[in-house]
Amino acid sequence: MxxxxxxxxxxxxxxxxxxxxxxxxxxxxxxxxxxxxxxxxxxxxxxxxxxxxxxxxxxxxxxxxxxxxxxxxxxxxxxxxxxxxxxxxxxxxxxxxxxxxxxxxxxxxVGVGGERPRRCDLSPIVSVLVNPVPVTALFSIREWFTDGKSAASSLFEVAHGCTRWEMIAKDAGDDRVFNAGLDADSRFSMEIILREYSGVFGSVRSSLVDVGGAHGTVAAAIAKAFPHIKCTVLDLPVVVAGAPADDNLTFIAGDMFEYIPPADTVLLKWILHDWADEDCVKILRQCKKAIPTRDAGGKVIVMDMVVGTAGSQETVSKETEVLFDVFMMYIDGTQREEHQWSKIFYEAGFSDYRITPMTGIRSIIEVYP
Ligand SMILES: C[S@@+](CC[C@H](N)C(=O)[O-])C[C@H]1O[C@@H](n2cnc3c(N)ncnc32)[C@H](O)[C@@H]1O
The missing domain is CATH 1.10.10.10 (Winged helix-like DNA-binding domain superfamily/Winged helix DNA-binding domain)
Structure with a gap:
């Protein structure tokens, strides 16, 4: 005993x-x-x-x-x-x-063999997620929680002296790693989304703007699958400058907090999880200005995590959700539960939304004016 x-x-x-x-x-x-x-x-x-x-x-x-x-x-x-x-x-x-x-x-x-780049090679996004740049910032979490002086800055700014987007603008190596990671994630995800959830895009009348659309991987996949949709990508000037030319896409360098070009649909993939609620509301208000009424086909498509949706009682899902949420703290971002999503949608003036949960780390949320 x-x-x-x-x-x-x-x-x-x-x-x-x-x-x-x-x-x-x-x-x-x-x-x-x-x-x-x-x-x-x-x-x-x-x-x-x-x-x-x-x-x-x-x-x-x-x-x-x-x-x-x-x-x-x-x-x-x-x-x-x-x-x-x-x-x-x-x-x-x-x-x-x-x-x-x-x-x-x-x-x-696996990144070799078959087509290049391989559709299923997620190693570039692994290199973003386990990169010392965010990880160094996250290891200062204790000081950040308790130090009043850094209260107005993100963990990233405290660790690196600039915002995530400023570092990408000034460090070509960081820009390359970050955008290669996003391209890989987008290639992988869009292949499945367009196969399994094509109705979300099939209902877009004639135009879509991918806000924060980086090098246009997502928009290019949509334009290829739905040739009737005229696709535009809005991103920061340095990101647009590095995007490969694509005859099916229009790239616009700009700031989503200031202006979003008009379209039937605005797409926000992995954008809102980067920002605190007040900033999300500002971005969503700009989205609302850019689209027509619901009756005229206006909607915003958000592709992001909804914490606590289908499958998230399973340990790997649940842990990934909460770990990814704390990861996003490095830039003051957050992963949201449904009630947190609905709060920012309604505050930005939208009237309704519909969540389509997917297996894995993301859901599709259609948000209506
Ligand atoms: C996490 S990435 C997501 C990129 C892409 N949507 C994807 O899922 O692959 C966030 C994107 O937002 C862009 N971004 C950040 N601030 C922005 C701003 N003020 N206006 C427009 N784009 C911005 C970044 O350059 C980056 O491409």
Whole structure:
């Protein structure tokens, strides 16, 4: 029988205390999972496995990814984290050789073979999400919570001395990584959205403006699937300057807080989660000015997370929602529950909305004037 330890009002057996200690240490080390994923992504480990026909030994993996011979055992330890977390799988063969394989998760990190860029290669967005630029800011959260001087600034501004968008404007490398990540996410998501939820766009009468549409990946997919829709992309000047030419799209450099060009439909994909409520209301008011009445076909399409929708009782969904919400704190953004969405829609003067939940991290919200 385990002995009991009395500590303040908590009574736990030694076994329970040791289990609690284990869980506490587990929480301390969770970031190692994303660090390992980031390293595997940069090393193109998924490509190396794919190019070996879907299975590879440790020594071949080390050779194919340029690992120094003194670090092969370290690679094995990194792979042990990634196989334990299900990013890759591992078999130990009768010969004793360790063989690594892709799983459905690391299948999304393969960037070689077939069409280029591969539609399903999400490694560029992984490089954005586990990038030291946001992560450094997030590690200052304790100071930010308690320091009155930084109350008016975002975590990002405190850590880097400029806003996220200013850094993209002045650092070409950061701009490249960020926009490649968004392109990858958009390519992947739009393929599925246009296949499964095409009615959302099919009902657009004749024009759409993708606000904060970056390099136009989303708008290009819509224009291709629905040639009757004239698509425009509005983004900041530096982003528009880097966008590839596309005869089907019109790019406009501007500021969504000041002006949104008129269209039947305004699209906001991954925009409102970047901003606090007051800013979202300002953006949505500009959207409302840009579209006609509901009877004349006006609507705003928001593609963003709705915290607590279908599937979010499952642990991975639930954790992803709350983790992504705190991640967005780095620029003072937020992931919203339905009641928080409805509050900003009504405050901006809209009269109705409809949420179409999707499996995964986003929903489609159609918002009506
Ligand atoms: C998270 S990204 C989303 C990009 C794209 N919609 C997507 O989902 O791939 C946010 C975008 O908003 C743009 N943005 C930020 N501030 C803006 C402003 N004031 N006016 C227009 N675009 C802005 C950024 O340049 C960036 O392209």
């Amino acid at each position: 385990a002995s009991h330890v009395q500590e303040d009002e908590i009574t736990m057996s030694s076994e329970e205390l040791l289990q609690a200690q284990l869980e506490l240490y587990h929480h301390c080390f969770v970031y190692i999972k994303s660090m390992a994923l980031g390293a595997a992504t940069e090393l193109r480990i998924a490509d190396a496995i794919h190019l070996r026909g879907g299975a590879t030994t440790l020594s071949d993996l080390a050779a194919d990814t340029g690992i120094h011979r003194t670090k092969v055992s370290h690679l094995q330890r990194l792979m042990r984290v990634l196989t334990t977390s299900g990013v890759f799988s591992v078999d130990v063969q009768a010969s004793g050789a360790t063989v690594y394989k892709l799983t459905r998760v690391s299948g999304l990190l």
